[in-house]
Structures are given as structure tokens and as C-alpha cells.
Amino acid sequence: MAQSDVLLTKEPAQQAVPVCELPCKVYDVERNTGAYTSSGLATAGFRSAKYLMDEWFQNSYARYHQAFADRDQSERQRHESKQLATETEALARRTQEDSTRRLGEWLQDTHCWKSELQREIQDLEAETNLLLAEKLRLERALDATALPYSIATDNLQCRERRQHPDLVRDCVEIELLKEAELIRNIQELLKRTIKQAVNQTRLNRQHKETCEMDWSDKVEAYNIDETCSRYHNQSTDVQFYPHSVVLEESASTPETWAMFSRDNLCRAERERLASVNLRQLIDCILRDTSQDLRMQCDAVNLAFNQRCQELEDALHKLKHHLLKALREITDQEHNIAALKQAIKDKEAPLKVAQTRLYQRSHRPNVELCRDTAQFRLVCEVKELNKSLEALKEKLLEAEQSLRNLEDTRMTLEKDIAVKSNSLFIDRQNCMVHRTRYPSVLQLAGYQ
Template identity: 65%
Template sequence: MSAQVLVSRPPAPQCVPVGSLQPHCVEEAVNTGQHSSSGLATAGFRTAKYLLEEWLQANFTSYYQASADRDGSERSRHEAKQLAAETEARAQRSQADGTKKLGERLLDIHFWRSELGREIGELRAETELLLEQKNRLQRALDATEIPLSIAADNLQCRERRLGVELVRDGVEVELLQEVELIRNIQELVKRTLEQTIHQIRMNRAAKETLEMDWSDKVEAYEIDDRNGRYNNQSTEVQFHPNSSTYEDNTTNLDSWAQFSHDNIYKGERERMASINLRFLIDNILQDTAQDMRSQCAAVDSAFGKRCEEVEDARSKLESNLKKTLEEIGKQENNVSILNQAIKDKETPMKVAQTRLYQRTARPNVELCRDPVQFRLIGEVGELTDSVDVLKQKLEAAEQCLRNLEDTRMSLEKDIVNKANSLFIDREKCMTHRTRYPTVIRLTGYQ
């Protein structure tokens, strides 16, 4: 350019470098100032208009900028499309992984729920069996009242034995042992019953804990199962902005599994304790029933033996009574004979004494001590001695008769007492003992 610039012109427009994402790269030339073109007056001089080269440069810059913007836009579109595809794929993968995790979680919940349900069922069945054992214990305890009342009644009845029959014999010893045995068994059954009631409470508490855990597992399974069925086409999904934050009361996976494991372990522990207690109850009821029946048999045997002894003694007493009665008859006859013998001596005594008396009337020297006199005196003496001996023998016979009568009365009393003892032991006690409960009832099955 050779022409001299007479007036200043605005600076050339500044373009945004290539590659920039600015929407405009060329500014329009603005004629400002007081030296702008005003027509022919300025012809031949430099004006505010751009030169052709500047115009071409500006166009080129605009073309270049437009091309750069298009390239940037295309690149942005490509990146956006690629990013959208990647995020879509990532979202699909995340959702699929979440669904998979939910499925795995459902398997875990189903496993523990099944284990809890199995343990609940077994614990419920075990509790029912233990309840039946409790009822058996109660029935067995009630059944012991009958043997106790029978033994007490036997002891009370035998207190009504008379005389020497009121003896502490083998039957009484066995009855006292039976009463003590039954009372000890009642105490044992009562303690076992209390232990059974406590174990039933423990079983129910463990079952309640397991049921609560099982119920939570069922609810959690339903929630996760429902969540696992959600997808992008579900209509009931919505935004929950604060749901992604961790809650303070959440547990970790280990503590979650350990919680159910501990509950199942406690349930199994109580169930095993219940099983052992049931076996113990079976053994206790069997042993106590056998002990009571064995003691009952011992008492019955003692009663039988005692009745045989009393029966034998009564038979011997009756035999002795029969012999005593015979002897009493003979002794009474002997007393009669002795009395008659004494009475028979009266006439000879009268004859002898009359002879002696009559001979005292002999006159003078005829009153002499001749052999007749000596004989008569000797006869009177003999008769007197005979009467004295007979009287002594009569007294002895009468004493024997009195003794025999006393013996007879004693024998008859002893026979009556033994008959009373036999009636008490055989008719009352042994008959009452036929009501003794059977082993089936003593073990609580009836």
C-alpha cells in the first residue's frame, strides 16, 4: 500500500484460535469515531472500510472457524454418543449385577429361612412330645396317691390288732418302707415335673426367637424378591434421593449370618436338652413304677407269709384248746372221783370210830388194849391219812382245773385275736391292696 493513511482505522478483528468451542470467531467491523466516511468529500483518502484482503481473511477465518466448530461439535456428538452408550452399558451391567446379587441374596435368605423353619418345626414337635411327658408325669404323680393311701390305710387298720398281735412284724416294716418309697418317688416326680415345665418355657422362648427371625427372613425375602423383579419397564419405580445412604442400624453380612446361626444353635441346644429330659422322664417313670410294684410285691409276700404264720399259730392254738378242753373234762372227772373217794371214806371212818366208841363201854378189866383196839385205832389213822391225802390231791386237781380254765380262756382270747388279725390282714388289707395301680398307670399312660 503506497497511499498515505490520513486517518486512523479501527483495529483488525480478532479471531478465536482454531479448535476453540466459542460460537463466534469474527467480529464485524464497526466504524466509530469522528473520521468515518461521509461521502465524496473523502474520496482519494483512507477510510474506515476494510480492505479486500482483510475481507478475504475474515471470510477465511469464518470458514475455518465454522469448520472447526463443526469438527468440535461432531467430536462432541461422538463422545456424547459413546459416553451415553458406555453409561447405558454400565447401568445395564450394574442393574444386572444388582439383580444377580439380589438372586444370590435370595438364595442365602432362603437357606437360612429353611434352616429356621426346619428348626422351628423340630422344636415345635419336640415341645409337643415334652408336653405329653409332662402330662405323663402329672398322671403318674396322681397315680401314686392310691398306693400311698392304701399303705397308710393298711398301717391304720393293723393298729386295731389286739393284745400280743399288735406286733412290729415284717409286714409293718415293709409297709413303712413302702410309704417312704412312695413319698420319695413323689418328691422326685415333682422335681422332674418342675424341671419339665421350665424346659417347656425354654423351648417356647427359643421357638419364639426362631419364629421372629424366620418372620424377618420371610419379609426380607418378599422385599428382595419384589426388588429383583423390577426393571426399566416397571411402572411403580420412583426416585428416592436419600435411599443410597447407609443407615446407622444396619448390620454386616457376617453378623447377619451369625445371628441366625446363634438362634438355630440355641434352638438345637434347647431341643437336645428336651430330648435328654424326655429320656430321663422315661427312665424315671419306668424305674419308679418297677420299684413301687416290687415293693408292692414284697408287701403282699409279707402279708401272705404273716397270714400263714398267724393261721398256723391259730391252728396250733385251736389244737391246744381242744386238748385243753379234753383235759379240763378229764380233770373235772378226776375232781369228782376225788370228792367221791373222800366221801366214800366217811362210812368206814364212822364204822371204825363207832367200834372204838362202843368198845369203850367194856366193863372193868375187859377194857384192855387188845389187838382189836390197836387195829381199830390204826384203821382210823389210816382212814384219816387217806382223807388228808385225797384232800391234798383234790386241792391240786382243783388248782390244775383252774389253771386249765385260765389257759382255755387265754387260748380262746388268743384265737379270737388271731382271727381278728387274719381278718384285718387278709380281708381288709390284702383285699384293699388289689386296687394297687398297674405299671401302665404308674408310668402315666392312663
């Protein structure tokens, strides 16, 4: 068959597996000649539906090749699919194991932070309770200072009832004024410290609530992550959530997540340490104030004892002088009676001698000395006993001395009454009242 008779055309292969197409047969209509013509002149100008043997074999070979290529491609796809399924299964298993491991690590981190927050919450609660106990001590100590202040002011008011000349600003009054001022200062200090304790308690509770909210969130997140860590491929409560892979814009990062809890713990610990320092300060304040109050109370009591001792000594001396004055009055009355009897005989000389002695008896204090002049006058009295003028003068002196003694007696009795009143006020009113003074434990707020 000539080249011009039959033209076999094939398209080039576009895929990895070649595609076989049936050959097209073209006849030369004009000539219709050749060794392989199927008909003669009777069929000139018509196409034939039959193929040549070469074309049949070529077509069969093409079918064989196509079948082989399809099988090969199918086997290769099956192998690749099996390999891909194995690889994806291993990848999914590794990814799931890694996710589970990371969930476990995150659970450990969450548990650590949760434990730290729980410990800090417990420490803050315990510290707040201790601070409230110290605040209660402060309030008790403040209440306990009311009685000492009442005692001090009552003592000052009672001592205002002293009479002259005992109404003096003595050491007792000075110590009582110091005590009242000390109590007022301590009350102001305790009030300021109570306000600090209240403010610190509020801060402790505020940071405790912050830690509790953080702890609560971590507990909820821990439970969620723990539930997630228990999920597996055979779990029955899993389903598709296509939109869950989208990260929320408000989500935190591990750094900000850890920093949030760390900042909460740092602030809570800082406030807890401040509360510890405040409790130590409160304890020092209560210990110092109670000791100061008791020391001042002892100083006041000591001043009262000394003052009462002074009053007792003065009262004893006054009574002693009163007794002597009474005896002197009795003696003087006898002397006057004797002088009156002697006046009848020696009135004038006796008056002169008594007048001189009378005038010299007015010398104050230590000046009342038995000097030579005194001895001389005494001698003169003895010499002028026989003189009427001396006797009358001596009688006047004796009478004046008797009046002075009466005045002195009245003054001594009045002074004794004043001293007795002062001693009664200091000992029976003030010191008895001071026996109700609170103890150191009460002043320290323990009772």
C-alpha cells in the same frame, strides 16, 4: 502498504477450536498517504468502513475454518455422546444384572436361613409337644401315687387296731413304713420334675417365638427382595426415590445379620437338646419309680402273706391246744369225780401225791420234763392211792389243774380271738385293699 499504515492484530486462541476476529484497520491521519489510500485530501482525518481484499479473503477463510471447526467439534461430540450413551447403557445393564444377581444370591441366603428357622421352629414345636406329653405322664404318675399312699397309710392305721400281744412291729409294718416313705420321696421327685418340665416348656416356647419373629422378618424381607428382583426397565410401578440411597445408621451388616439368625438357631437348638435330655430323664424316672413302687408293693404283699401264714399256723396251733385243753378239762373233771369217790377211802395219801404233782406241773416250757422224780411221784401216787391223804392232795391238784385248764382255755380262746382279729385285719382289710394297687403302666403315667 507499509507496516506503519495497517496493523493486523489477533488474540491468541484460548480454546481447542480457534476463534477468528475481524482485523482492525488503522490509518495514519497525519500523512494519509500511500498506494492504498481511498481518498485524497478531501477525506483527510476520517475513517473508512471498507476493508481491504486481503482482509476480505482472510475473513472468509476465518469463517470457513470456524465452520469446519464447529462441524468437527459437533461430530466429535456426537461420536463421544453416542459412545458415552452406549457405554452408560452397557454399564447400567451390567450394574442392573449384577444387582439382580446379588439380589438372587441374597434371596438364596435368606431362603436358606428361613428354611433353617422354619425347620427349627417345627422341631421345637414337636419337641415341646413331646415334652408336654411327658409332663402329662408325670402328672398322671403323681396322681397315681395317691392311691398307693392311701393304701399304705390305711394299712398302717388298720393294723393299729390289732390287740395285744399281736400289736407288734413285725416285718409287715416295717415294709409298710418303707413303702410310705418311698411314695413320699417319689412324690417329691415327681413334683420337682414337673417344675423342670414346665420351665423347659416355657424356654422352648420363648425360643420358638424368637425364631418365629426372625422367620417372619425374613419372610417379609424375602417377599420384598423377590419383588425387587422382578423389577425391570419396563416395569410400570417404579419411580424416583432420591433419598433411598442414604444408608440407615441402624442397618445391620451381612455379618451381624447372619450372626443374629445363627445365634437364634444355636440357642433354640441348645434348648431343644436340653428338652430331649429332660424327656429321657423323665422316662427313666417314671420307669424306675414305677418299678420301685411295684417291687415294694410285692415286698409288702409277700410280708403280708408270710405274716398271715404265721397267724394261720398260730391260730391252728391255738385251736389244736384248745381242743386238747377241752378234752383235758373233760378228763380232769372225770378224774376229779373219781378222786372224790376215792377220797372217801384214801384221802390223805392221795392229797400228798396230787400236791407234789401239782407243784411240779408249773415247770415252764421244756422244763416240764418227765424226769425220774416225776416217774417216782407217779409211782408214789399209785402207791398212795389207797391213802386218804394222797387222794385228798391229788383231788386238790386235780381241781387246780382243772382251774388252770379253764384259765388256759380262756387264754387260748382270747388268743384265738386276737389272732382271728389280726388275721382278719391283715387278710380281709389290708390285703383286699391292696388289690386296688395301681399297675406299672398307671404308675408310669400311661393311663
